[in-house]
Amino acid sequence: MNQARWLVATFVILAALSFIWGHNPDQVRLKDTVxxxxxxxxxxxxCTLKGVGCDLSLGQIGNVLVRAPKEIKPLKKFSxxxxxxxxxxxxxxxxxxxxQMVGMxxxxxxxxxxxxxxxxxxxNIILPVCTTTRTDWVADLSFTTTAGTFVAKIPFIVDHR
Incomplete structure (x- = not known):
C-alpha cells in the first residue's frame, strides 16, 4: 500500500511540474498589439534559416538577416x-x-x-521533441515597425536527436 501512495504522489508531483514548465508566464501572453x-x-x-541565414526585405524599412546555428536539435538550446x-x-x-509544426x-x-x-x-530557444518524429517546423516571425507589422513564415528542418 505504501508503494501505491508513493507512486500516486510521484505522479501528482510530476504532473504539477509538467503543467508549470509547460505554462511559463513569460511565454503565455497575448500576441503583441498590431x-x-x-x-x-x-x-x-x-532562404536558409540555419547556418548562413535568410535575408528578408521589409519593403521601405529595409532588410533584415535572420539566422540560427547550422544545427538545431530538439531539447537543445540554440540562439x-x-x-x-x-x-x-x-x-x-x-x-x-x-x-509551429503544420498540422500538429x-x-x-x-x-x-x-x-x-x-x-x-x-x-535563446528550445524546441520540443515531436513524438511522431517529424522534424519540419515553421518559424513565424513578426517585425513591428513604424510602417506596420511584417510577418514572415520560414520553414526549416531540425536535426535528428
Missing part, C-alpha cells in the same frame, strides 16, 4: 538572431517568433526577441 497594416514578407527561394541591415534598425520595434499541436513556442546594444535582436 497597429497599422500587416504585411506578408516574401521568402526568397534560397535565433535578427540583424537589421542599414537604416532598418531605426524603424524596428518589437520582434518575436512563434515556432506542439504547445506554445513563442519567444520575444531582446534588442541588444548593437541593434540586433536575439533569443
Amino acid at each position: 497597429y497599422g497594416p500587416v504585411i506578408a514578407v516574401v521568402i526568397p527561394n534560397d 535565433l538572431v535578427v540583424e537589421p541591415q542599414g537604416d532598418a534598425s531605426k524603424s524596428m520595434g518589437a520582434v518575436s517568433v512563434d515556432f 499541436d506542439m504547445g506554445i513556442n513563442r519567444y520575444p526577441l531582446t534588442r541588444s546594444s548593437d541593434g540586433n535582436y536575439a533569443q
